[in-house]
Amino acid sequence: MRILIPCFDTRGHHLHFAALLCKAACQIGCRPILILPKGGMGAEEFRVSFRHGIPDEVGQEFGRHQPGSAVGAVALSLAVRKAVHRWRCDRIWLHYADGVSMGNYLLGNHPWPVPTEALFLQGKYAYPRSGRARDLLISSISRKVISCGKWESLWHLDPLSFQFLKARGVGVASMPEPVEDVSPVDMMTARKHLGLPTDRVLIGVLGSLDSRKGVLGLLRAMERIAVPNLTLAMLGKIDPSISGQVHELVSRARIGSIVVRDEVLGANDFSAAMSACDWQAVVYPRHYGSSGILVRSAAIGRPVLASQFGWIGEATRKYGLGRTCDGTNIESIADQLHDIARDPSFALGKHAAAFVNFNTEKNFLAHWTASARTALGHSLDQVPEKFIND
Numbered sequence: 001m002r003i004l005i006p007c008f009d010t011r012g013h014h015l016h017f018a019a020l021l022c023k024a025a026c027q028i029g030c031r032p033i034l035i036l037p038k039g040g041m042g043a044e045e046f047r048v049s050f051r052h053g054i055p056d057e058v059g060q061e062f063g064r065h066q067p068g069s070a071v072g073a074v075a076l077s078l079a080v081r082k083a084v085h086r087w088r089c090d091r092i093w094l095h096y097a098d099g100v101s102m103g104n105y106l107l108g109n110h111p112w113p114v115p116t117e118a119l120f121l122q123g124k125y126a127y128p129r130s131g132r133a134r135d136l137l138i139s140s141i142s143r144k145v146i147s148c149g150k151w152e153s154l155w156h157l158d159p160l161s162f163q164f165l166k167a168r169g170v171g172v173a174s175m176p177e178p179v180e181d182v183s184p185v186d187m188m189t190a191r192k193h194l195g196l197p198t199d200r201v202l203i204g205v206l207g208s209l210d211s212r213k214g215v216l217g218l219l220r221a222m223e224r225i226a227v228p229n230l231t232l233a234m235l236g237k238i239d240p241s242i243s244g245q246v247h248e249l250v251s252r253a254r255i256g257s258i259v260v261r262d263e264v265l266g267a268n269d270f271s272a273a274m275s276a277c278d279w280q281a282v283v284y285p286r287h288y289g290s291s292g293i294l295v296r297s298a299a300i301g302r303p304v305l306a307s308q309f310g311w312i313g314e315a316t317r318k319y320g321l322g323r324t325c326d327g328t329n330i331e332s333i334a335d336q337l338h339d340i341a342r343d344p345s346f347a348l349g350k351h352a353a354a355f356v357n358f359n360t361e362k363n364f365l366a367h368w369t370a371s372a373r374t375a376l377g378h379s380l381d382q383v384p385e386k387f388i389n390d
Contacts, residue, residue, distance in 0.1 A: 001030040001376060004089035004114075006080050008062055008096060010036070010043040012208060013121065013157075013292075017095040019049040020178055024365045025093075028373055033087045035080075037062045044237075044264045051267065057087065070106060077103030084113050091375075092116040093368060098142065105145045117153035117371060119175050120146055123161025124288050127310060146170065153371050158289040159387065160311045174387035177295045178364035179356075182271065184300040190276035194269065196259060200231045201344045203305065203337070204277035206270065206293055209246075209262075210239035214283040214307065214327050219249040221333035222257055230341035232281075233259045235273045274300055278344045282306045282316075285327040294321065295359040303346035305336055320349015358388045 003025045007018040018034060025032035032055045040046060040060050062079055065072025077100050084092065094100060097118035104110070125143040146154070147170045155175035156162040162174040191198050209215050215234065222232050238246055238260075250258050265273060274280070280297040282304050291312050297304050298321050306316040307327030316324050323340070326332035366384040373379070 002089045004092045015049040035059045073099045073103030076100045094118040098122045111150040115152040119155045121157045123158045126161040126164035176363045177359040178361040179295045180361045182299045185275040190272040202277040203279040204233045205281045207236045209236045224334040225338045227341040235261045283327045319351045319355040
């Protein structure tokens with residue numbers, strides 16, 4: 001069986017998920033066909049995500065389109081259909097189905113040429129309605145696109161969106177965050193490896209550092225507090241759109257209060273960065289969806305300072321994963337940072353283990369391979385574990 005794995009971007013979840021799906025296809029004896037944006041193999045994120053090996057068949061065919069563009073969505077939908085025939089594929093795994101499914105809907109919502117399994121990440125329709133009329137319209141259409149699509153399997157990564165759709169009769173399941181088995185590194189060993197201070201409380205912000213991560217708010221909140229023992233460790237590639245503002249804020253920060261490592265972290269350094277910090281910051285002001293950092297922190301027993309908004313806020317409160325604040329309010333963030341510096345100790349809640357056990361790489365792969373295993377006549381030796389609230 002030849003499985004098409006389209007990857008429309010090189011940022012965020014895209015390449016990480018694509019690498020896992022290629023691994024999953026190989027595990028069940030199938031052949032992954034990975035299609036990337038033009039020049040995608042040259043991205044630094046590609047090198048990190050596919051460090052264990054590149055699939056034998058890789059195409060770099062997708063053009064780069066503005067997110068949310070109807071023209072771009074249609075182009076991607078047509079490109080996926082073309083790739084199915086060109087690469088003689090038997091199945092499609094859409095690990096970021098939002099845009100391409102919108103394009104297919106605009107083209108008439110025709111069935112895909114082969115069985116197609118889809119994971120959605122966007123779900124603003126499940127959140128309190130606010131914003132511009134155009135955003136509300138797009139949100140409404142997005143909900144319709146999911147519910148009327150011709151899917152063999154349908155998942156959502158955002159548990160709030162999953163619950164919203166399920167309550168309205170949509171045949172959707174919740175997809176776990178794919179968190180690998182994590183063995184915490186000794187904190188001081190990790191700090192020395194990364195060149196981080198060993199005598200301070202560290203709160204980290206990791207991964208792709210862009211405006212969605214609340215980076216600027218954290219930096220401005222750090223300016224407001226006068227505590228000598230707290231350091232914000234910014235470990236990850238800073239998005240060019242905010243790089244100038246970030247470096248200006250860092251340049252006027254108190255000595256020792258900010259550490260910046262502006263690069264894509266390899267797997268070992270990323271694991272070390274998780275273990276090196278006392279807390280992780282997921283102060284994403286208006287984040288719709290799940291968070292791998294949130295799960296990874298819980299997996300190694302580290303608390304988070306989280307935005308109170310959306311699933312991140314709900315999960316943090318529900319499973320006792322840390323503190324919450326108003327991610328849009330500098331004073332609210334600063335107050336929590338001050339309290340963390342004063343007393344960094346925190347015991348995770350009794351339900352944190354269930355949250356971690358659902359969100360594993362193994363469970364992620366079990367979800368994606370179940371239908372293909374059945375089609376191939378394989379036994380389901382890895383049965384997908386259901387959402388923790390089911």
